[in-house]
Amino acid sequence: MHVDQFQPEKILAAGPSAKVYRGVETATGRKVLIKALLQNHETVCPLDRERFQQIAPSLMQMRHPHIARLITLLPTEDEFAFVSEFMPGTNGRSFDAEHRLSPSDVRMLAVQLMHALQVGEELRQPHGDPKPSNLIIADHPSGGLFLQVQDWGLSLARKTQPPETLWFRAPELHAGGAPTMQSDLFTAAGSLFCIATNTAPTLGTTVEEIMQDWLAFDACELLDHLRPDLDEPLRDWLAWLLSLAPQQRPKSVSQALKVLMQSMPAGSTYQTKQPPVMAPGAKTTQLTSKTLKPRPVLTKAASGPAAASQPLTAAPKKPSRSRGLATVLLKIAALAVIGFFVWSVVQKFVPGVCPPAAIYSKTTHAVAAAPQIRINSHQAGSPTLALPKTGAEVR
Numbered sequence: 001m002h003v004d005q006f007q008p009e010k011i012l013a014a015g016p017s018a019k020v021y022r023g024v025e026t027a028t029g030r031k032v033l034i035k036a037l038l039q040n041h042e043t044v045c046p047l048d049r050e051r052f053q054q055i056a057p058s059l060m061q062m063r064h065p066h067i068a069r070l071i072t073l074l075p076t077e078d079e080f081a082f083v084s085e086f087m088p089g090t091n092g093r094s095f096d097a098e099h100r101l102s103p104s105d106v107r108m109l110a111v112q113l114m115h116a117l118q119v120g121e122e123l124r125q126p127h128g129d130p131k132p133s134n135l136i137i138a139d140h141p142s143g144g145l146f147l148q149v150q151d152w153g154l155s156l157a158r159k160t161q162p163p164e165t166l167w168f169r170a171p172e173l174h175a176g177g178a179p180t181m182q183s184d185l186f187t188a189a190g191s192l193f194c195i196a197t198n199t200a201p202t203l204g205t206t207v208e209e210i211m212q213d214w215l216a217f218d219a220c221e222l223l224d225h226l227r228p229d230l231d232e233p234l235r236d237w238l239a240w241l242l243s244l245a246p247q248q249r250p251k252s253v254s255q256a257l258k259v260l261m262q263s264m265p266a267g268s269t270y271q272t273k274q275p276p277v278m279a280p281g282a283k284t285t286q287l288t289s290k291t292l293k294p295r296p297v298l299t300k301a302a303s304g305p306a307a308a309s310q311p312l313t314a315a316p317k318k319p320s321r322s323r324g325l326a327t328v329l330l331k332i333a334a335l336a337v338i339g340f341f342v343w344s345v346v347q348k349f350v351p352g353v354c355p356p357a358a359i360y361s362k363t364t365h366a367v368a369a370a371p372q373i374r375i376n377s378h379q380a381g382s383p384t385l386a387l388p389k390t391g392a393e394v395r
Contacts, residue, residue: 006074006083008034016162017043022086031278032071033086033150036079045160049080052157056082058125059153065275066116068136068150087148087275089138092191093164096132096198103230104268105145106196107260109137110234111270112147113188114257120152121181121253128179129155131168132191138276148275155179166210167202168194171244174207181253182246189241193219197226201242214244233263 008021018035025032040046052073059070074081090098101109113135120126127134130149140146155165156179166174168190170183177183190201199222202213219239223230237260243249250256261270 006032006034016045017047017158018081023083031086031088033068033084034074034081035084036081045158045162047154048157048159049075052082052154055153055156058123061123062119062125062152064116064119065272066112066146066148067119067152068148070152084150085275086278087136087138087146088278089136089146089148089276092132092135092137092195095137096195101145101196103227103234104265106192106227106230107234107264107268108270109145109147109195110192110237110260111257111264113149113192114253114260115272116147116149117181117184117188117253118257120184125153126179126181126184127152128184129161129165129169130184130188130191131164132194133164135191135195137195140273140276142273146273146275163205166207167200167204169210170246171211171214172246174211180246182249182251185241185249185253185256186243186246189219189238193223193238193242196230197223199226217242231263231265237263 004026006023006025008023010022011019012022012033013020015035018037021034021036023032023034024030037047037049053075056070056073060072063069068085068087071083071085074083113130117127117130127149129151134149134151136148136150138146138148155161161169168187170177170186173179173183194200201217201219202210204210204213219242220235223235223238227235237256240259241249241256250259264270
């Protein structure tokens with residue numbers, strides 16, 4: 001693998017016929033996807049390397065934001081790898097298990113997928129296998145979801161197809177037909193059905209079992225049950241593309257895209273965006289014990305979802321002992337003053353009570369005898385209270 005030109009950084013997956021790496025182009029720093037093919041004896045569905053080299057030049061012409069373009073091949077005596085554009089995201093097979101897409105999200109992903117397939121139609125180069133794992137979905141910085149199609153034409157160089165390919169394969173391909181744009185529409189609609197419902201339309205282990213599942217498959221009925229929130233035009237559109245007979249599907253990708261756009265709600269628009277990318281030089285590092293080390297903490301104002309909107313406050317300080325003693329003495333003095341006024345009132349109405357002058361002299365004498373305490377929290381040399389250091393830092 002041309003180490004000087006492309007360097008693998010992290011293994012992402014082990015596919016049915018290749019190991020998949022995220023790598024970097026050393027000259028530019030951009031991130032790339034590197035797929036190193038397994039040896040024929042290491043897989044049950046190997047790629048025909050000579051066939052792939054023959055179709056590679058035409059595949060490199062597939063250029064569109066929603067298509068991961070093939071950049072180059074890296075054939076050596078010991079290894080055979082190819083490099084394509086990299087977009088960070090999640091493949092459709094994993095994405096549908098972790099997200100519940102809104103109807104507008106499903107529709108926009110369908111529009112983006114049709115735009116990608118339309119490029120193949122214009123170049124007369126069908127994808128051959130737009131199954132869920134070949135669709136990468138990511139959050140776009142400007143908002144919404146972004147879809148990109150990978151491995152264009154790869155299935156054309158494979159004699160034995162992996163199980164996922166068979167599940168989403170058009171019926172005419174099971175019968176030995178060659179991939180066409182109409183077969184791509186069938187597989188694309190099956191992938192959208194899977195992404196929207198987290199349900200594969202078929203899971204048979206043989207072609208006979210798969211075809212039995214397709215014969216019993218009713219897209220409209222299942223979508224009405226699994227995704228009743230999808231609007232009827234979108235459900236009908238998916239069912240149209242999933243017709244078992246090719247002649248009952250759209251005649252072209254352009255026709256399918258036109259009908260889909262016409263069914264969009266009023267005010268909806270589509271604008272082609274550039275795919276999100278990883279910044280050059282960005283790397284994924286492993287977590288270590290140092291990165292997980294607890295730090296001093298401030299007290300949390302609240303927990304749960306509301307905590308994010310509330311500021312953090314410092315832990316309350318403990319009152320000093322000198323301040324507590326001064327508070328007690330001040331309270332005693334206040335009680336003495338109150339007592340003086342009470343006795344002044346009483347002596348006017350009760351004969352024989354000690355005159356207020358005597359009470360006043362006794363009270364003032366007691367106050368004068370009390371030790372004088374100065375309260376000054378900013379006095380030089382006074383102790384500073386530190387916040388407790390517990391827990392993990394809240395950022």
